[in-house]
């Protein structure tokens with residue numbers, strides 16, 4: 001690789017003359033923006049222990065009333081990007097949100113897409129676009145771009161969920177904003193019952209919602225059953241993974257980030273190939289290690305970690321007699337739409 005000229009090689013008055021006209025020479029920065037062969041990620045493999053963050057999240061419940069927080073969230077921030085950027089990866093924001101019994105997080109809508117992965121507690125619900133969606137451990141609830149959403153809690157214990165948003169990307173695009181609204185009127189019916197079985201859809205023109213996001217809640221009991229049933233069909237070394245999809249189109253459930261559930265068989269080691277999108281792992285059930293380059297994280301239930309793109313990831317189920325279940329989020333739809341998606345050996 002030939003060395004390119006540096007900024008210091010140029011006469012200071014020339015650089016000053018360029019700057020005065022908002023001009024910049026490319027060659028001193030060319031290798032930084034177009035590195036050879038592989039990107040230089042800012043995203044660092046990072047791990048967040050639920051047992052360690054939980055007391056701090058509960059403390060936030062005591063320190064800041066919901067009225068003063070609107071959304072009481074501790075953001076899982078990647079130090080590689082700088083904590084103040086509040087991003088786990090280029091396009092992924094992660095937050096642990098706490099709602100205490102009787103609390104209400106008022107209705108708003110915003111341009112970033114969100115999903116919730118329920119971590120602990122019973123009795124809370126999110127109302128999205130007028131649909132009241134109960135929250136139980138492992139359920140995935142969508143809050144797609146532009147839809148009204150508010151959170152309530154009728155139970156008697158704290159409820160915690162993991163928020164996954166494409167906020168860093170939408171903010172980078174200078175397209176991020178929110179609008180506050182009135183409490184929604186709840187309409188009857190639940191889409192997870194309209195789309196209850198694979199391969200069977202409501203008849204077009206009669207019962208279909210005609211909405212871009214027909215299914216807003218993916219119950220964990222269904223996802224877990226789908227994984228166990230799939231595991232029975234696949235060879236022992238094949239990855240047992242499902243994608244959360246839009247049941248009307250079969251495409252990813254949202255436009256920017258994709259969501260998956262993965263089952264690791266007892267004792268299974270699973271090597272995921274290097275792929276261009278960054279990825280997040282959150283353990284729903286069991287204990288597993290996630291190895292990213294020379295770093296290995298040990299994840300207990302409710303622990304979360306992230307990996308940069310273009311990096312192989314190895315998952316190991318630490319139990320020899322029980323399956324482990326992992327929720328994943330990545331930037332695949334975004335990379336595919338932009339034409340930059342790739343897999344490497």
Ligand code: GTQ
Nearest residue numbers: 071073095097110149163
């Ligand atoms: O629950 O609506 O973690 O608007 C960040 C922004 C959660 C929410 C977050 C939000 C929400």
